[in-house]
Amino acid sequence: MTTIEPMSLGDIAQANDLIEPAKREIVFDVQDLAVAYAGNVAIREVSLGVYKNSVTAFIGPSGCGKSTFIRCFNRMNDLVPTAKVTGDVLYHGKDLYAADVDAVEVRRRIGMVFQKPNPFPKSIYDNIAFGPRVLGLKGDLDERVEQALKQGALWDEVKDRLKESALGLSGGQQQRLCIARCLAVEPDVILMDEPASALDPISTTRIEDLMHELKRQYTIVIVTHNMQQAARVADMTAFFSVDVAPDGGKRTGILVEYDKTAKIFTKPADKRTEDYVTGRFG
């Protein structure tokens, strides 16, 4: 009898890396998207595809609409009364903004981690258990909490103090807790809006390593101000910029270039991308 050795995580990662990101399955297909707040267009004419099991980074100067854009992926803009989203966001081919789509279910499938770690003022355990409890997910809760904390690379640090307040954790630990909290409800996609910008370099490295691990199982979209972070973690990178109306008035975010990260950081096609990544804002 022959036994088949399970593929090591390293092998899987390598196998994943061999596939051109652009040839992977498309998770989000965005077509001609625009978002306006109270009639002011924050971002317009954005079309791009986000690929499965990859990290996609959005970079660009302040006001380019990258945070607005990432919020379209789990309908966070629904929570802003004046926001109006036009264009299409297809999630696995299904219109994310269709009338019959439940926004709460969307946010379970598509989790989000924010710039500032925002643990609930509860115990570490309850932070993770909160989502599964609310959603009534089946299975052993302890096991689910342990699994999520392990995936969030936090288990070893907190396993002996699960009942202690999450607010006692360091900033970096809190952010990993938020990622673990996200994972506990079995999402498909994790959106990260500058997840490491409030963290020290060591914690940042841990979050970046974690992204590398997690993309084997999830699809990750990240907004970052740190270009080197995009260069380190992302498979695909989109550069957004601010388009200023000829009269110098209205400023709107636009997608300038979207390509493999290696291309964006070695040979960008657009002069504006070149000026941004090299630090010369044109």
Next chain:
Amino acid sequence: MSEARQVGRISFQEELDGLEAALRMEGELVLRSLRGAVECVCSQDLELADEVIAFDDDIDAQYQEVGQGIELLLARQTPVASDLRLVLALLHDNLHLERMGDLCVTIAKLTKLTKGLQPDDMLLEGFKEMGERAEQMIRVAMRSLKERDRIAAESLLELDELIDRANRRVVNRLLEIGHDLEMREWGLRMILVSRCLERIGDHAVDVGEQTAYLVTGEFREFTDASHPEHSENIE
């Protein structure tokens, strides 16, 4: 540099410009060494040969300075896109220039080894021509880098063909005079001199290839020595 270049990262741009200027200085030193090497072999000037050998320390010092500057810049500034390509091109060009300097030293040493041997005037004329062509190639290579001129960089291939032809003429002449025993030892040394000059031309072509890479983002060898049928050699 374009206007946009001056908007951000001023000290970084100054460092990059400084590195490029240091490489140009290295190019000037190599040109001086080359002129000295050709002059010493053509006039059998052993004193000048010693000077050329000693002068290589200056080139090596410049090579070290450029190399350390690149190391520091990579560590501190994390260049990307065209900045990264420039730094990588400078890294390669630095080595090519240093090698050219070494080849000039070899010519000077070969000259010393032929002390007292009778030279062949026709061959010396050939070396003069090769030396001038090599000098021109270094100038074109350095100027095309400075001006980011891909067309000029690619013209090095044609110039290299000319120096290659001169090299073949030298070899043919050596075969003609090879029957003369007195000439033979001198000739054996001189075939290496010819080879050194020809190699200096090759390094200039390599510098041109780096310029084309810097401009286009694609590295492409102007000639493919192992697959000549695919090359754009003019012959």
